[in-house]
Structures are given as structure tokens and as C-alpha cells.
Amino acid sequence: MIHRNRMYLVLPVLLLSACGTTVTTSQPTVPPQIADPTPTFFATSLPEPTLPPCQQPEFPTATIRPTKQPEPQTKVEAWPASSPEEQGMDPSRLAGLLEAIQSGDRNIHGVLVARHGTLVLEAYFPPFDRETPHNMYSCTKSVTSAAIGLCMRDELIDSLNIPVYTYFPDVQLDNESRKAITIYHLLTMSSGLEWSEPLRSGLNDNWYIFDSDNPAEYFLSRPTVTVPGRLFNYNTGGSHLLSMIVQEEAGEPAADLVEREIFTPLGISRYEWIEDTSGHTMGGTGLALTPA
Known part of the structure; x- marks a missing residue:
């Protein structure tokens, strides 16, 4: 998804993975120069990978939910494109950017650059x-939070x-502290429950909650560390419960609600x-989007 901005906008398409802590209170196929006065696009013509990143078996028992409709119902105007010079940009600086990316192992899959609401560079590696499609990993949480907002807008959730x-x-539940956990605490990752998700570790609570027949029970049965609202602790499980709450209130999976109310209007x-x-x-991870 591309965001417009009047300032320089650089959107590297990264393989994102957010990891949290507890706190208190590849060579690209591109020309070396950018000299074409027409809209400047650099894109590879290589075949798609056999198994895109979003389909890697991170959660072996999970299933991929593809887009339900192949085209948006609402016509969305294509983002205008031009040469860098037309937008007052030095093409040699953009060429330098691409050279810097290819000179190191930065795990960058693509770059989009725009100025004045106009796309001047689109490069893929x-x-x-x-x-x-790129797995957005924990950026999924922001979309799930937006789904909660949609439920509030429609008065499905009143508080x-x-x-x-x-x-x-x-x-x-066996104690009052667990009963005191609210939607707000899930949104702010301050449930007060013990939660650990070290990357590439069998001790990661995410492996268990996503493979559970009752994710809510697994989450709410975690040991209590403190009262809700006092401590921030990065928690993908709480975001997954938010998705479950959306489904309960909206009467449809969060993905259906988001597709209709956010994705389709955005094209x-x-x-x-x-x-x-x-x-x-999945409320805390697992959403995959194309870069443009």
C-alpha cells in the first residue's frame, strides 16, 4: 500500500518482523543510471518464487486465506508517475540509493520513492x-486495531x-486481575499477563496460542505478573484476541470486515x-500485501 506525502517518501519493502521488550511506566536487476525522461520504473521480469514469503510454514497448522474478490469494487485512480527531474529530484541520488542497497546484505525486497504525490522510482530485487505478497508480520496488528475502530464506528463495541x-x-478465570483485562489493555499491550515471544524459539507463546483450539483460554490462563494497565509487555496474543472480538461483534472474520471497509476503498x-x-x-501477524 502506498501513502502519499508532499515530502520525500521512501518506502522500502522490507521483510518485517517486530520483536518486543518489556518496559515500565541479492542483486537487483536495474540500470546504473536514471536518465529516462518518461516515468521511471525498474522492475524485474523474473518468475514469481515457488513459495512466496507469506506462505512460509511459520505456523504449520494455520491456513492461508486468499483474497475473496479478484478486483476492487470501487475504481481507484492509479498513482501518477513521472521522471525524478520533473519533481525536482536528482536522479543520480536515486541511483546511489539503489547502488547502496545492492552493495550490502540489507534484506530489502523493493523500494518505492514518491514526491509531490507522484511516483518517481519503483524498484524490486x-x-x-x-x-x-509480502508478509507484514506485526504490522498486521495495526490493521487489527483499525478493525476494532470500525466496530466502534458501527456501535458494535461501545467502549x-x-x-x-x-x-x-x-x-x-480464577482471579479478579484477569477479569479486569479490557479491550483497552489488549490494544496497549498492558494486560499484566506473562507473555514471551523470542524469535525462533520453542518458548515463544505465539506458537502455542495459534495452535490452540481455544486461543482465548491459552491467553487468559497465562500467569499474572501485575495488574492490568501498569506494565507494557509486547504481546501478539492480545492482538489475536482483538481479532476474535471483532469476529464476535461483527459476525464475520476480521479479514472480511477489513477487506470490505478498508482494502476495497483503498484499491x-x-x-x-x-x-x-x-x-x-490472525490478529497479530500473518497479513501479506503486495507493495503497490
Whole structure:
């Protein structure tokens, strides 16, 4: 997805992976010069990878949920493009940017540059291209939070102070601290529950919650560390519960709501979003989008 800005905008398409801490209170196929006075695009013509990054088996029991509709229902105007010179930019500086990227192992899959709302550079690095979905990893959390906002807009959720346990009556809670966890605490990652997600570790709580037949029970049964609202602790599980709450209130998976209310109006016609074993949209990770 491309954001417009009147200032210089550089959008490197990265393989993102957010990791949290607890706190208190490849060679690109591009020409060396940018001299074409017409709209400047550099794109590889290599075939798509056999297994795009978004389909790597991070969660072996999860399923890929592809886009339901191939084209947006609303016509969205294409982003205008021009040469860098037309926008007052030095093409040699952009060429230097590409050279710097290819000179080191930076794990950058693509770069888009725009100025004055006009695209002046679009470059991809093999085996990636503009049609390759990229796993957004923890950027998924922002989209899930937006889905909560949609529910509030539609008065499906009337307050962020609603206790989370009320959405999961089958989960038995043994203390008042767990009962005090609200939607707000999930949004701010301040549930007060013990949660650990070290990358590439079997001790990562994410492996267990996404493979659980009852993700809410797993989350709410974690040991209590402090009262809700006092401590920030990065927590992908809480974001997944937000997706489950959206499905409960909207009567449809979070992915369906987001596709209709956000993706389609923005002209996003292709995405993939992983579901857990219970059929809930992954709330904290697993969304894959194309870069343009």
C-alpha cells in the first residue's frame, strides 16, 4: 500500500518482523543510471518464487486465506508517475540509493520513492516483484486495531473498557486481575499477563496460542505478573484476541470486515491473511500485501 506525502517518501519493502521488550511506566536487476525522461520504473521480469514469503510454514497448522474478490469494487485512480527531474529530484541520488542497497546484505525486497504525490522510482530485487505478497508480520496488528475502530464506528463495541473475559464465557478465570483485562489493555499491550515471544524459539507463546483450539483460554490462563494497565509487555496474543472480538461483534472474520471497509476503498485487490486452527483471522501477524 502506498501513502502519499508532499515530502520525500521512501518506502522500502522490507521483510518485517517486530520483536518486543518489556518496559515500565541479492542483486537487483536495474540500470546504473536514471536518465529516462518518461516515468521511471525498474522492475524485474523474473518468475514469481515457488513459495512466496507469506506462505512460509511459520505456523504449520494455520491456513492461508486468499483474497475473496479478484478486483476492487470501487475504481481507484492509479498513482501518477513521472521522471525524478520533473519533481525536482536528482536522479543520480536515486541511483546511489539503489547502488547502496545492492552493495550490502540489507534484506530489502523493493523500494518505492514518491514526491509531490507522484511516483518517481519503483524498484524490486530478485526474486521479488510488484506481484509478490509480502508478509507484514506485526504490522498486521495495526490493521487489527483499525478493525476494532470500525466496530466502534458501527456501535458494535461501545467502549474500550469492556472486560475481555465477557467475550469468552467458556473460559474459567480464577482471579479478579484477569477479569479486569479490557479491550483497552489488549490494544496497549498492558494486560499484566506473562507473555514471551523470542524469535525462533520453542518458548515463544505465539506458537502455542495459534495452535490452540481455544486461543482465548491459552491467553487468559497465562500467569499474572501485575495488574492490568501498569506494565507494557509486547504481546501478539492480545492482538489475536482483538481479532476474535471483532469476529464476535461483527459476525464475520476480521479479514472480511477489513477487506470490505478498508482494502476495497483503498484499491487493495490482492492480499493473503492467515487464519488460526479455529478459523479466526490472525490478529497479530500473518497479513501479506503486495507493495503497490
